[in-house]
Amino acid sequence: MSTRADPPLPHAASFRLEQDRDRLVLRAEHLPNYAPIGVDWASDDIRRRIRGGKRQLLGRAVGLHKYPQTSIVDATAGLGRDAYVLASLGAELTLLERCEQTAALLADALQRVPDDPAISRMRLFATEAVVWLHAHPATADVVLIDPMYPHSGKQALAKKEMQVLRALSGGDEDADALLPAALACATRRVVVKRPLKAPPLANATPNFRIMGSQARYDIYLPARGSTET
Structure with a gap:
C-alpha cells in the first residue's frame, strides 16, 4: 500500500464557485x-446505498431500522451524501455546514430537484455546528458526526476531492467539541463515524460500536436515561 502523503497545497490556495450547466460547482483555481x-445525489454509488435499505451499516448506526421516521442532525454535512441517503430512507434531516462554499453547493442541490421526496425531508443551516447544537437542546433523535480525520502525513494519498475539501475547510481540528x-x-x-484504527472522538469511550470493513460507528447514548443498545 502506498504511504505517499497528500501533495503540499500552495499557500495561495484559491477557490471559486461557478455555474457548470445546471449546477453550481467549486473549482480549486490553484489546482x-x-x-x-x-453535489451529485444521482450517482450510482448513492443509488446503491439507498437500495441497501435501512439495515445497511449507516442505517443501523442511526437506528433507522428500528425507528423509520427518525429525526437526524448531520453536524458535518459536507457534500450531503449520507444525509441524502438517510432522507431517501425516510428520515428527517437537518444539515449543518459551516464552510460557506460547501453550504452553497448544498443549497444549490436542494433547489435543483424540489420534487424529490427526499429533498422535502432535508433542511440546511449554514452555521457552526457547535453553536447550533447548543442552541437546540434535546431537539433531535440522533446527531451524526463524520469529521475529517486529522491528516498525519503518513496516510495513503487522499482522493482529490478530499484534498480540496480539507484545504478549503482547514480540516476539523476542533471536532472534539x-x-x-x-x-x-x-x-x-x-x-x-471514525476510521477503524482512529481513537474515539474526544477520547470518549462509546457505549457501543458498529464495525464495518473500512470504518466504524461509535455510538454514544445521552445521559437522560436512554436504554438503547
Missing part, C-alpha cells in the same frame, strides 16, 4: 488539473 466539485454539544441535542443517540 488546475483537478476537476471541479459539485462537537461531542458534548451533540449529546446535549440528541435524545436517542450520537453517532460518530
Whole structure:
C-alpha cells in the first residue's frame, strides 16, 4: 500500500464557485488539473446505498431500522451524501455546514430537484455546528458526526476531492467539541463515524460500536436515561 502523503497545497490556495450547466460547482483555481466539485445525489454509488435499505451499516448506526421516521442532525454535512441517503430512507434531516462554499453547493442541490421526496425531508443551516447544537437542546433523535480525520502525513494519498475539501475547510481540528454539544441535542443517540484504527472522538469511550470493513460507528447514548443498545 502506498504511504505517499497528500501533495503540499500552495499557500495561495484559491477557490471559486461557478455555474457548470445546471449546477453550481467549486473549482480549486490553484489546482488546475483537478476537476471541479459539485453535489451529485444521482450517482450510482448513492443509488446503491439507498437500495441497501435501512439495515445497511449507516442505517443501523442511526437506528433507522428500528425507528423509520427518525429525526437526524448531520453536524458535518459536507457534500450531503449520507444525509441524502438517510432522507431517501425516510428520515428527517437537518444539515449543518459551516464552510460557506460547501453550504452553497448544498443549497444549490436542494433547489435543483424540489420534487424529490427526499429533498422535502432535508433542511440546511449554514452555521457552526457547535453553536447550533447548543442552541437546540434535546431537539433531535440522533446527531451524526463524520469529521475529517486529522491528516498525519503518513496516510495513503487522499482522493482529490478530499484534498480540496480539507484545504478549503482547514480540516476539523476542533471536532472534539462537537461531542458534548451533540449529546446535549440528541435524545436517542450520537453517532460518530471514525476510521477503524482512529481513537474515539474526544477520547470518549462509546457505549457501543458498529464495525464495518473500512470504518466504524461509535455510538454514544445521552445521559437522560436512554436504554438503547
